[in-house]
Amino acid sequence: xxxxxxxxxxxxxxxxxxxxxxxxxxxxxxxxxxxxxxxxxxxxxxxxxxxxxxxxxxxxxxxxxxxxxxxxxxxxxxxxxxxxxxxxxxxxxxxxxxxxxxxxxxxxxxxxxxxxxxxxxxxxxxxxxxxxxxxxxxxxxxxxxxxxxxxxxxxxxxxxxxxxxxxxxxxxxxxxxxxxxxxxxxxxxxxxxxxxxxxxxxxxxxxxxxxxxxxxxxxxxxxxxxxxxxxxxxxxxxxxxxxxxxxxxxxxxxxxxxxxxxxxxxxxxxxxxxxxxxxxxxx
Numbered sequence: 656x657x658x659x660x661x662x663x664x665x666x667x668x669x670x671x672x673x674x675x676x677x678x679x680x681x682x683x684x685x686x687x688x689x690x691x692x693x694x695x696x697x698x699x700x701x702x703x704x705x706x707x708x709x710x711x712x713x714x715x716x717x718x719x720x721x722x723x724x725x726x727x728x729x730x731x732x733x734x735x736x737x738x739x740x741x742x743x744x745x746x747x748x749x750x751x752x753x754x755x756x757x758x759x760x761x762x763x764x765x766x767x768x769x770x771x772x773x774x775x776x777x778x779x780x781x782x783x784x785x786x787x788x789x790x791x792x793x794x795x796x797x798x799x800x801x802x803x804x805x806x807x808x809x810x811x812x813x814x815x816x817x818x819x820x821x822x823x824x825x826x827x828x829x830x831x832x833x834x835x836x837x838x839x840x841x842x843x844x845x846x847x848x849x850x851x852x853x854x855x856x857x858x859x860x861x862x863x864x865x866x867x868x869x870x871x872x873x874x875x876x877x878x879x880x881x882x883x884x885x886x887x888x889x890x891x892x893x894x895x896x897x898x899x900x901x902x903x904x905x906x907x908x909x910x911x912x913x914x915x916x917x918x919x920x921x922x923x924x925x926x927x928x929x930x931x932x933x934x935x936x937x938x
Contacts, residue, residue, distance in 0.1 A: 657724050657728075657742055657743065658834030658835075658836060658837060658875075659707065659708055659832030659833070659872060660837070660872050660876045660896070662705055662709075662710060662724070663705055664741060664876065665710065665730060665741035665742065666703050666704070666705045668739045668741060669703055669710075669730065669741075669768075670703045671739070672739060672766070673700045673732070673763070674701070674703070675699065675701070676699070676763045677699050677700070677763065678695050678696065678762070679696060679697065679763060679764065680696060680762040681693050681759065681760070681761055681762070682759065683758075683759055684758050684759065684760075685775060688759055688772060688775060689758070689759050690780040691780055691782065695714065695718065695720075698715065699714060699716075700712055700713070700714060700715075701713055701714065706787075706796060706831075707796045707831040707832050708723065708724070708834075709721050709723050709792065710722040710723075711787060714784075717784050718781060718782070718783060718784060719783070720779055720780070721782055721793075722770065722779050722780075723792070724743070724777045725772070725774075725776035725777040726743065726774055726776050726777075727742075727772055727773040727774045727777070728743060728771070728772045728777030729741070729742035729748070729756075729770070729771040729772070730742055730768065730769070731748060732769075733769070734763075734767075736765075737766070742771075745773075747771050752771075757771050758771065758775070758779075795828055796828070796831040797828050797829055797831045798831060799831045799832045800830060800832070800833065800869040801869050803830065803865065805858075805862050808830065808861060808864075811828070811830065812853050812856070814829070815829065815853050816852070816854040818852065818853055819853075819924060820842070820850075820852070820853055820864075821839075821850070821923045821928060822926070824841070825838055825926070832872065833872070835927070835928075836875075836896075836897075836904045838868075839904045839928060839930065840867075840871040840901060840903065840904055841868040841870075842930065842935065843903045843929075843931060843934065843935060844863075845860060845863045845864045845867050846934050847860055847935060848937040848938070849930060849935070851937060871900070874896065874899075878899055903930055904929050905929065906918045906929060907919055907920040907929055913934050914931065914933050914934055916931050916932060916934070918930070918931055919932055
């Protein structure tokens with residue numbers, strides 16, 4: 656599943672091509688993938704924003720298209736002169752479209768935006784812009800790391816005192832946007848074992864964890880996301896966070912950059928989890 660930095664990368668990329676363009680027509684190939692009325696002909700796109708992992712395409716007529724890519728969703732823009740693709744990596748980024756995985760096509764002034772989704776878990780939802788904040792999916796989200804104070808983070812964590820810290824920070828009602836890659840990285844930088852109970856964390860550890868959550872996601876956004884989660888251009892250009900910045904994720908068997916101990920991989924709450932057993936000693 657594309658994580659927040661990948662979705663932010665897609666938001667920035669699409670903004671270059673879609674702002675001030677009009678939607679001329681929408682073709683829906685899967686009713687499950689498009690929720691709401693298809694009455695948006697000649698609607699002008701005025702901005703693209705993001706809340707958590709949801710993209711929000713805001714229209715001049717007071718309507719917003721909320722798009723969630725889920726596990727296998729893709730957004731692919733093509734015109735005669737430009738192209739951009741993001742989401743679950745596959746040959747769709749450079750192959751002929753539409754194809755059997757195409758669920759929705761937006762015909763624009765000078766190109767098309769394809770929403771592809773192999774497993775049909777993603778969606779495009781039509782909402783009045785003023786009601787986006789009240790949508791059940793959006794309403795339940797906590798603040799993102801750079802919006803949240805330490806006091807708010809402590810309060811959210813304290814609802815899960817007897818839970819392991821990793822699944823707790825992956826809970827989007829505790830901290831929005833943090834996914835598996837960045838949870839591993841933030842816990843490593845904070846020297847916290849992912850299986851420690853929330854109740855065992857000190858105030859300093861909690862503060863460091865919040866700061867490091869910001870740090871790893873900001874670095875990933877700056878590098879265009881992680882190579883394993885998204886391609887950011889149709890020519891195959893990839894984000895390079897894992898190569899440049901990741902310290903533990905997918906580095907099992909390699910020496911820790913801090914102490915030289917071998918990085919290991921375990922499972923925590925069903926998720927593959929990478930850590931240094933020395934730097935992140937389980938207390």
